[in-house]
Amino acid sequence: MNQPTRTLDVQSFIDGERFSPCQWLILTLCFLAFAADGFDNAAIGYIVPALIRDWGVARDALGSVMSAALLGVGIGALAAGPLADRVGRKTVLVLSIACIGVWSLAAAQAHTIGVLLMFRFLTGLGLGAAMPTGITLTSEYAPERIRGVVVNSMICGFSCGMVIGGAASAWLIPHAGWKSVLIAGGVGPCLIALLVAVAMPESAQFLAVRQGTHARIARILKRIAPQQQFDNCRFVASQRGEPARGAALALVLSRRYLPRTLLLWAAYFLTLVVYYLLVNWMPTLFHDAGFDASRSALVTSLFPLGGVIGTVITGWLMDRFDANRTITFAYVLAALLVFIVGRSVGSAPVFFGVLIFLCGMVLTSAATSTSAYPARVYPTQARATGVAWVLGVGRTGAVAGAFLGGELLTLGWRAADVFGLLAAPTLLAGGAVYAVSICLSHARGEEEPTTAAVKHS
Template structure:
């Protein structure tokens, strides 16, 4: 019988190899899943004014519809995180994409505000499960030298989806009505789910902490490095946990003494960051209409925000790989606080407004995106998806809060400038929370095995 002769640290193996076609495939699939979330986020914002006019509902009721998906996102992330750490990244991702595609397609045929609210909630459950799983999967396939850049590049799909949602809404609504935007947003994810099921590989790091997976890991790693001989190897995940902690649940690990402080600070910073992000994303089209801009001009200006996010994600990822990740995010949040105030003061100057929105999108999006990239680096494989998912789940509650704040402030008659000026407060709070994560915690450090 052939004996196993050597031990291979899966992450060290990936770090030593070039970025292969297999990893490009994972990146493309994860990019598309995140883009579907961005499309969904933008689409509901753009169809809201037409939906309100068509059904004769008040703007306050739109806040309930917009927030329903965010509530679902939060719960989907919270429940799916531990599941993905137990049964696998791929399985959860395929099921999640299928669910949000199917419910979006059904939502296109809703006839009442109540039905649409329920269907948006169900859509959010799938989206919430998918997002942290893509981040975890991509972070486990990316080499350390490119990890932040790769995960942030994947997250550019969200901004790309926002742009696609705005462009699709601008063309589809005049020609086919607002329901067509949801129809398109349902069909595409269903097709993507089929491709994921057939072509997407499981995370080798996840498999490395499970028994009986040696041959499966070897097949995956051979796709990354075909020249390597792996038949006689056993595989381990990079982070070693004490025996008692290995038996604990993923959530218990995330909230254990060694991780609790950073976990709570991650939750706070993500919450505050998504208050800013979702208030701007969901209410910009309506705010522009209130400020007197035409539908076309308002849609064009609103699209500058996600376009800035595309640049911001890449720059932030590059900086995080080469310098300090914590300081990169802190700096982005501080500058974002300055720029949201600047946006609110430029409403009468379209040129300056466009530049400010682009730069604001660069910083707000990159800061929010980089939080997930940063969080994935702070937890071991056994609890990584749970750590990222719970942070996103708590953060999505911030998104719900932001959506409701937008509805309340508009109801009170707040101006464009006043709404944006208020967003400097959560930006400063997020920066302070991230900064505190870097402070030492009684000398605690996560150890690594096989290094």
């Protein structure tokens, strides 16, 4: 066997190459996985009125069905990270997308609240596992110079899926009943899982920290740069000067990483409290404010539509300016717009629609960028775990937001009051993200004297 004659840093190699058709394929498949998540999140909200009519159940009983999926998402994310760091990103992604499809199809056959709740929880496990795995995989194949816009564009699949889910539900429910929405939400992920299994490569960085994977890595990198030769290479995964030893979760919770971990958890938790309260209850809030059903649905759909555009713009800005400050600024602007929306509920329809669009644009971009940001602050061995635990802990905020919205409506809170309240946690989330940059600066400051000492010893 030939001995390696040169060492090749996988990430540095990817950073130096053009964005190839192979990487476009990875971006597209992960985008579709996120679209399945977004479709599911929108669809369940739209079938609630039909369930109330068909089953004769109270509104608050279906709040538990909404929260069951969110709870499953949190648990799925927490479990998926360590698993993806152990067995591979692709394996976990295929299983999670298949889980979404199978249990969504099963939910379409439910005839009681209890059975529907169980299947929604199981669907949530797949949804939760797919998101951090997709973010990690896309991030590891994105060149550093365009990583922000690539990862954020992929996460736009969630907002696109929400738009499609709303439009599909509006047509399917009157023509084929609410079960057809869940069937559509099951068939799609099953097909996506098959595509991922056949066409998606495993993460080259993940393979680079394991033994006996030279041939697999060479084949993958050959798809990115066909003109290159890798016969005598030793592949490594760069850690950017940061040591990464031990179990993935232990590393994420270690003394070195714990401050940034807790801040990221807090930021994403607060973000999802705000986001899911609005996503789940905005149509009801506007209906209670005097909007008719069609106007309420139209205005609400502008929120995720704005998110698609805002997420791409924010990713582009993250690549050209400091990523942390870009996200922090998005939060500050989002808090301001959330407050203004609350004071503008009775304003002219066009003006109010523009405000909702802009609010969705900055709040969604802040949320998606925060979910992608952890991939920049954890090393390869713990990256999937770090991302997954941020998303998993944050998803408890989604559950809290869904319940909080129901409680505030029960107490008689108006749209203006709810939006005014939500400006505060939005601003706090921005402060937590900004504090992560302080932790990173402090960690780099500790490394420099150590490096200097080594050089002079």
